[in-house]
Amino acid sequence: MTIAVADAVARRPSVRSRAWTRSVGLLAAIVLLAAVTACSLAYGAKAMPLQTVWDAFTEFDPQNNDHLIVRSLRVPRTIIGLLVGAALGLAGAVMQGVTRNPLADPALLGIEAGASLAVVAGISAFNIGSLSGYVWFAFAGAAAASAVVYGLSSFGHRRSTPLKLALAGTAVAALLSSLTSAVLLLDVTTLDQFRFWVVGSLAGRDDAIIWDVIPFIAVGAVLSVGVGSGLNTLALGDDIARGLGQRVAVIRAVSAFAVVLLCGAATAAAGPIAFVGLTVPHVARAICGPDYRWILPWSMVLAPTLLLGADVIGRLVARPGELQVGIVTAIIGAPFFIALVRRRHLVEL
Amino acid sequence: MTVATHALSRRRGDCMVTVHTRSFGITARVHVRAVAVTTMLSAAALAVFVWSLTIGDFPIGLADVIATLRGTGTSEHEFIVRTLRLPRGLTGLAVGAAFGLSGAIFQRLANNQLASPDIIGVNAGAAVAAVFAIVVVHASGPAVTAAALVGATVTAIATYLLAYRRGVTGYRLILVGIGVAAVLNALVQYFLTRAEIYDAQQAVVWLTGSLNGRSWDDLRPIAVTLAVVTPIVIVVARQLRALELGDDAARGLGVRVERSRAVLLLAGVALAAVATAAAGPIGFVALIAPQITRQLVGGRSLGLLPAAAGGALLVVAADLVARRIFAPTELPVGVVTAVLGAPYLLYLIARSSRGLTRG
Numbered sequence: 001m002t003i004a005v006a007d008a009v010a011r012r013p014s015v016r017s018r019a020w021t022r023s024v025g026l027l028a029a030i031v032l033l034a035a036v037t038a039c040s041l042a043y044g045a046k047a048m049p050l051q052t053v054w055d056a057f058t059e060f061d062p063q064n065n066d067h068l069i070v071r072s073l074r075v076p077r078t079i080i081g082l083l084v085g086a087a088l089g090l091a092g093a094v095m096q097g098v099t100r101n102p103l104a105d106p107a108l109l110g111i112e113a114g115a116s117l118a119v120v121a122g123i124s125a126f127n128i129g130s131l132s133g134y135v136w137f138a139f140a141g142a143a144a145a146s147a148v149v150y151g152l153s154s155f156g157h158r159r160s161t162p163l164k165l166a167l168a169g170t171a172v173a174a175l176l177s178s179l180t181s182a183v184l185l186l187d188v189t190t191l192d193q194f195r196f197w198v199v200g201s202l203a204g205r206d207d208a209i210i211w212d213v214i215p216f217i218a219v220g221a222v223l224s225v226g227v228g229s230g231l232n233t234l235a236l237g238d239d240i241a242r243g244l245g246q247r248v249a250v251i252r253a254v255s256a257f258a259v260v261l262l263c264g265a266a267t268a269a270a271g272p273i274a275f276v277g278l279t280v281p282h283v284a285r286a287i288c289g290p291d292y293r294w295i296l297p298w299s300m301v302l303a304p305t306l307l308l309g310a311d312v313i314g315r316l317v318a319r320p321g322e323l324q325v326g327i328v329t330a331i332i333g334a335p336f337f338i339a340l341v342r343r344r345h346l347v348e349l
Numbered sequence: 350m351t352v353a354t355h356a357l358s359r360r361r362g363d364c365m366v367t368v369h370t371r372s373f374g375i376t377a378r379v380h381v382r383a384v385a386v387t388t389m390l391s392a393a394a395l396a397v398f399v400w401s402l403t404i405g406d407f408p409i410g411l412a413d414v415i416a417t418l419r420g421t422g423t424s425e426h427e428f429i430v431r432t433l434r435l436p437r438g439l440t441g442l443a444v445g446a447a448f449g450l451s452g453a454i455f456q457r458l459a460n461n462q463l464a465s466p467d468i469i470g471v472n473a474g475a476a477v478a479a480v481f482a483i484v485v486v487h488a489s490g491p492a493v494t495a496a497a498l499v500g501a502t503v504t505a506i507a508t509y510l511l512a513y514r515r516g517v518t519g520y521r522l523i524l525v526g527i528g529v530a531a532v533l534n535a536l537v538q539y540f541l542t543r544a545e546i547y548d549a550q551q552a553v554v555w556l557t558g559s560l561n562g563r564s565w566d567d568l569r570p571i572a573v574t575l576a577v578v579t580p581i582v583i584v585v586a587r588q589l590r591a592l593e594l595g596d597d598a599a600r601g602l603g604v605r606v607e608r609s610r611a612v613l614l615l616a617g618v619a620l621a622a623v624a625t626a627a628a629g630p631i632g633f634v635a636l637i638a639p640q641i642t643r644q645l646v647g648g649r650s651l652g653l654l655p656a657a658a659g660g661a662l663l664v665v666a667a668d669l670v671a672r673r674i675f676a677p678t679e680l681p682v683g684v685v686t687a688v689l690g691a692p693y694l695l696y697l698i699a700r701s702s703r704g705l706t707r708g
Contacts, residue, residue, distance in 0.1 A: 103524070108531070163520050167463065168698050170527055174632055175691035181557045182684040185550070186675075274531060324542065330535035334528045338511050341524035 022288045026298060033305045040078045040308045041070060044315045045322075076207045081308045081325075083210065084202070084270045087217045089303020091262040092277025093284065093295050094224045097231035098255040099150065101165050102282070102340060106263040107274030109169035113176040114145025115267035120180050124187045135212055139264035146260060148172055201324040202270055202311050213265040220261035224296060227254050231292040273326045275333020276303050282340065306332075383646045383655055390642065390658035394445075397665045398438045402430055404669075406677055432564075440563040440627055441665045441682070443571045445634060447624035449642075449660020450575075452635030453653050454582065454617035458610060459522055462697070465636040466501075466621040469526025472630035473533040474504025475622040480537050480552055484544045494570045494626040501622030504529060505614065558631030558683025560668050567627050574623040578616045579657070585612050586651055631683045633690020634660050640697075663689075 041053045048066050055061075056070040088106060095104035106112050118141025119134045149168050230251035233241040238248050266273070284298035307325060310332060314323035402414045409417075409426055416422045417430045452465040466472050478500025482488040488496065512518075512525040537556065541549050554561065621635065638660035643652045667685040674680065 108527070163524065164698050166524060166527060167468075168695060170468070171691045171694040171698070175687050178557055178632065178684045178687035181553055182680050185554060185557075185681065186678055274535075321543075323539065327535045327539045330532055334532040334535075337528040337531070338525050341521060341528065342511070342514055 018289060022294050022298075025287060026294075026301065029298065029301045029305070033301055033308075036305050036308045036312065037078055037082070039312050040081060041074045043312055044069075044074065076210060077202045077311075078308065079210055080269055081202050081311055082304045083213060083217050084266045084273065085276065085304030085307030086300045087220060087262040087266040088273060088276040088307070089280040089299035090221055090224045090296060091259050091266070092303075093281035093292070093299040094227065094231070094255050094259050094262075095277065096281050097234065097292050097295075098252055098259075099165060100235065103166045103278070103337070105275060105278035106259070106266070107272050108166060108173075108278060108337075109146070109149050110172035110176060111142050111146045111149070111259070111263045112267045112272035112274070113173040113180070114141035114143075114148075115139075115264055116272055117141055117176045117180045117183075118144075119268065120183050124183050135216070135265065135268045138268040139216075139260060142264040142267065143260045145172055145176065146256065146263075150256075201326065202307075203322065203324070209269050213269045216261050216265040220258045220265065221300065223254055223258035224262070225300075227251055227258065228293040228296045231255070232290075235290065235292075271326060273307070273329055275329050275337065276307055279333050279336045280306055282336075380646070383652065386642060386645045386655045387658050390655060390662050394442060394658060394662035394665055397662065397669060398442055401438050401441075401665060401669045401672075402434045404673065405429075405434065436565045436568050437560050437563045437668075438665060440568045440571065441560050441668045442661045443568065443575055444560070444624045444628045444631065445638070445661035445664030446657040447571060447575055447620040447660070448631065448634040448664070449638035449656040449658070450579065450582065450653055451617045451620035451624070452660070453639035453643075453651075453656035454586075454613050454620075455635070456639050457586075457651065458613055458617070461520065461523070462640055463523055463636070463694075464526075465639070466505075466617065467630065467632050467635050468523060469505075469508055470530035470533060471501050471505050471508075471526075471618060471621050472625050472632075472635075473530040473537075475501040475625035476556060476630045477533045477536050477540075479626055480540045480556070483555075484540045484548055484552060490566060491570065494623060497626035498619065498622045501618050501625065502615075504533065505618045509614075554681050555629040556683075557681040558629040558686065559681035560628050560664075561679055561681065563628070571623050571627040574619060578620055582613065582616045582653060585609050585616075586653055629681070629683060631664065631686055633686045633694070634663055637690050637693050638663050 038050060038053070042048055042050055046066075046069065048070070052066050053070050056064075056067040060071065061067050091106050092104065095106065095109070096102060115138040118137040122134050122137035149165070149172050230246060233244050233246045234248065234251055236244075241248050241251075280299050280303040281295055284295045284302055288294040288298055307329065310328035311325040314325050314328045317323055399411070399414070403409050403411050407429055409429065413422060413426055414430055417426045418435075422430070448466075452467075455465050455469070455471075456462055458464075475497035478496040479493050481500075482493045482496035486492075508522065508526050508529050511529070512522040514521070541552055544552060624631075639652060639656035642655035642659040646652050646655050663686065664682065667689065668682040671680040671682045671685045674685075
């Protein structure tokens with residue numbers, strides 16, 4: 001039946017043109033991402049022509065400072081940006097789908113604050129220096145915080161509304177971040193490492209971190225893309241989804257697992273970065289409609305574009321220093337959030 | 350002086366007493382239960398405050414504390430009580446009262462129990478301006494207070510305007526406030542990364558909300574503000590009840606709606622800002638103190654003074670816990686209020702169904 005309906009829908013011209021927008025547009029978005037990636041490699045405290053960047057890969061000269069900058073600083077930074085961006089975009093889209101809440105975002109709901117607290121506690125209590133150690137703390141923290149936020153906000157007489165979820169997230173984030181600062185105040189050396197990490201930054205990350213988080217982000221990405229059609233039926237409401245033969249609990253569980261993997265890995269790699277997971281799925285939805293099978297890949301392409309773009313802006317506006325990417329995304333993303341809540345009906349998705 | 354009890358209101362379980370002083374020609378309606386609750390909470394706050402003077406790394410007996418306060422103590426007690434503990438305790442009382450009062454004003458104005466200055470970003474506005482003043486301009490003292498005042502006022506106006514769309518609903522105000530606070534917190538974090546590590550640690554303590562090391566200089570601005578603003582608020586707040594009937598009805602009753610609302614809003618912002626400048630943005634006090642005292646008092650009272658007394662009690666008690674729980678290391682008081690306040694907010698969210706989403 002679904003196929004027949006989809007077939008009938010596909011024959012309508014407006015829908016056919018939308019399918020064209022979706023697929024060709026996605027190619028255009030990938031080209032844009034490639035352009036931003038190139039900018040990220042070329043611009044910074046020292047701008048260099050793209051030719052030099054190209055040479056750094058094709059004719060690497062260890063004596064050439066520019067080549068060294070590109071290969072040892074900008075490449076890892078850009079790769080982390082791509083990974084973290086994709087993870088946050090996917091996590092945001094899955095969260096918005098599974099909670100049917102337009103304000104869902106890994107940072108606003110306190111999930112990244114949970115990961116931060118767990119990491120700080122880990123660094124402070126167990127003297128964990130290496131990243132591969134604290135990834136696991138980040139996962140544990142992210143899982144606990146998301147369970148608390150979602151559990152509490154869906155409690156009560158009605159299911160969770162956007163306001164309840166946002167407030168529950170704010171409360172949990174406030175609690176966790178004040179506990180984090182309590183840990184930091186008892187331990188100055190941890191504070192010195194942490195204050196750069198907590199802003200959300202791609203700078204000065206070790207190459208090793210890439211290999212530590214890649215498997216988790218890959219598994220999370222596969223799971224979330226796989227759950228896309230399930231999210232479509234969930235959007236009709238739990239009862240209808242169940243009536244269509246979907247195992248609602250399985251979809252929710254897989255989604256939650258994917259979100260925890262993606263958020264935990266992204267937070268461990270770059271610190272808490274807000275608003276990427278919020279804004280990108282909305283932009284994707286505006287372009288390609290409410291079908292999660294398209295929203296998810298679009299988010300995966302657009303989010304790193306936003307994150308790397310914000311990172312490049314942060315490097316350019318405050319030269320020779322830089323503005324951390326988490327600050328830039330907050331300054332870009334919060335007006336978007338405000339515009340979203342100003343809409344007359346804050347509809348449930 | 351004549352006192353009349355209203356039989357009608359007594360039947361509803363709310364005892365109102367009209368006090369009429371003929372010689373001054375003043376008539377005041379007094380809510381008996383509110384007076385009782387305010388007195389009780391103030392007495393409790395005072396008791397905790399006096400207790401907090403006696404304990405610490407160097408315990409001093411109650412009799413010695415009282416002797417020192419009367420000026421007949423030993424010189425080392427003099428130093429510990431008068432220079433270290435007294436300003437800290439008094440700042441705690443004043444800051445708590447200011448946050449409680451400010452929260453009650455905001456919640457009443459927005460007619461929404463969650464619209465308190467810490468949720469809608471007013472405290473964050475004060476904090477970002479103060480951190481800017483401390484870390485970037487290297488200012489101190491009155492300049493920081495002034496910066497906090499400017500920051501909080503600008504934030505409150507910006508949040509109000511951004512939430513305005515043919516009127517302001519409480520819930521849009523809260524969500525816009527969360528967004529605005531996110532930007533401000535990002536800015537605070539940025540200023541922190543620009544600071545020296547020592548300044549950064551000081552700023553983190555301050556940002557969590559702390560009464561550690563408060564001196565008489567820190568107490569003065571907040572005490573003056575409370576002394577000036579509280580009487581104004583009490584006079585103007587008589588019109589709050591009319592505002593709750595809706596703007597048109599209030600106007601019909603002869604209330605100059607816009608002016609009263611603007612005065613109250615400014616008063617609420619000023620209290621939150623100066624309190625933030627004195628002790629940092631101590632979270633959740635402005636949110637929960639008015640709500641708990643309102644439940645104690647009952648719905649018909651305005652609950653401004655009870656909220657102030659409740660806030661004072663909450664902050665001095667939380668500070669006592671923060672000082673002693675990991676002694677000799679002190680936690681900032683904001684950690685304790687967050688540990689108490691966040692679960693309370695979560696409980697409110699879990700319990701309510703319609704209350705939160707109502708305009």
